[in-house]
Amino acid sequence: MKLLLTVLAAVASAQPLPYRQPVLEKNFPVLAALQQHANAGALAAQEETLRQLAAGKQQRHRQALEQCEANLPCLLDAFRWTEEEISEAASALTRLSSSAPFLHLLQHKLRPAGLLFRHQSQSDSVLLERGWREAAAGLNRLIDVYGAGKTPRYPAIDTPMYDTQSDGYRRLVYNMVADLAETMPEPGLFFERTLRFGLALLELNLRDEAGRFEPMHLGENRAAHAQVARTDFSRYPYSAILVPGAGSDRPGLPLSPAGRLRTAIAARRYHAGKAPFVIVSGGFVHPKQTPYCEAIEMKKALISEFGVPESAILIDPHARHTTTNIRNAVRLIYRYGLPLDRRALITTDVYQSRYIESSVFAERCRTELGYEPFASLKRISIFDLEWNARLESLHADPGDPLDP
Numbered sequence: 001m002k003l004l005l006t007v008l009a010a011v012a013s014a015q016p017l018p019y020r021q022p023v024l025e026k027n028f029p030v031l032a033a034l035q036q037h038a039n040a041g042a043l044a045a046q047e048e049t050l051r052q053l054a055a056g057k058q059q060r061h062r063q064a065l066e067q068c069e070a071n072l073p074c075l076l077d078a079f080r081w082t083e084e085e086i087s088e089a090a091s092a093l094t095r096l097s098s099s100a101p102f103l104h105l106l107q108h109k110l111r112p113a114g115l116l117f118r119h120q121s122q123s124d125s126v127l128l129e130r131g132w133r134e135a136a137a138g139l140n141r142l143i144d145v146y147g148a149g150k151t152p153r154y155p156a157i158d159t160p161m162y163d164t165q166s167d168g169y170r171r172l173v174y175n176m177v178a179d180l181a182e183t184m185p186e187p188g189l190f191f192e193r194t195l196r197f198g199l200a201l202l203e204l205n206l207r208d209e210a211g212r213f214e215p216m217h218l219g220e221n222r223a224a225h226a227q228v229a230r231t232d233f234s235r236y237p238y239s240a241i242l243v244p245g246a247g248s249d250r251p252g253l254p255l256s257p258a259g260r261l262r263t264a265i266a267a268r269r270y271h272a273g274k275a276p277f278v279i280v281s282g283g284f285v286h287p288k289q290t291p292y293c294e295a296i297e298m299k300k301a302l303i304s305e306f307g308v309p310e311s312a313i314l315i316d317p318h319a320r321h322t323t324t325n326i327r328n329a330v331r332l333i334y335r336y337g338l339p340l341d342r343r344a345l346i347t348t349d350v351y352q353s354r355y356i357e358s359s360v361f362a363e364r365c366r367t368e369l370g371y372e373p374f375a376s377l378k379r380i381s382i383f384d385l386e387w388n389a390r391l392e393s394l395h396a397d398p399g400d401p402l403d404p
Helices: 001-008 023-029 029-036 038-044 048-067 074-075 082-095 100-113 124-147 165-184 192-204 222-228 257-271 294-304 322-335 351-355 359-368
Strands: 241-244 280-282 314-316 344-347 372-378 384-389
Touching: 023 029, 023 192, 029 100, 029 257, 038 048, 038 082, 038 100, 048 082, 048 165, 048 192, 074 165, 082 124, 082 257, 100 124, 124 192, 165 192, 165 314, 192 222, 192 241, 192 294, 241 257, 241 322, 241 351, 257 280, 257 294, 257 344, 280 294, 294 314, 322 344, 322 359, 322 384, 351 359, 351 384
Parallel strands: 241 280, 241 344, 280 314
Antiparallel strands: 344 384, 372 384
């Protein structure tokens, strides 16, 4: 209990985050915070090293516009961060971290948000430096995948919409570079040019999945979010029933038979009084760039076919894999105020359930996320596993921009 209280004290606010630019704020919390915090942003704009980095990026942008029209790699290189630049910026941010504006940004925005949770035990300067390095690496990775066409983490579903080696795509990118030059005539903050370029690449490829439906507590999750405060969790053995997505196995099918079966089993658990909430998890995943969001389709089925009220259903429309089905459920449990001292259920089909409790899946979580998002996993039936949430799951992952 003492450890739990210490962890909770590190993240002061359990409220849903009021996203204004969710793709930006989810992927790059340090950069978004610097843009939104006027005093810290002004100080960063005046710091000599960061000012020179911003001017250098502007100069490379101008040169690319003049010299790289026929050369896509040349265009992309103008916006990437070199290791030397990343380290220079890290040193400058470390120097600024003890200033009053940066202390306010760190202690009242970055730490409470929990998006750098895996660094919460570190000093302010280390937390800021690591957050910056993660953001810079994520921006470079974004340019590599959605600019140069390098293989993403999940190539079957996360590749660009276009053939990045085509002449048509080069022209699109060049036009984007020209437009950015016109709309950003001043150097700006040291990271802003690359940030805007990277986000524009995502937009160009229609990869805005991370921001869809946000802020959810004011939309699809509004009724359930309001219900949490009225719920007596002591009446239930579990806080929530998580239903991981299956993905549709063919185009034009909103909800696969596997997804419907998982939903039906979870509805039975809800009606049996196992938990007051069902979390349905699955994004716009299979097939690639499908128009159907699995969490939305499972919610529809829970209401129309299985009699579960909307006020008992929380959606996670962003998860793209079993790893993030669980990770994102932890985020909802924490941010919506479900009790962390109660266990939750994972209810799914036999084969996915066996996979989740396997050492193979645990290793996959450690490899892809850096941690296991669950603790004390225990089988209680052929379809059900009980588990505890791990708050490392709050940490943002800029290396996976479609579901950070």
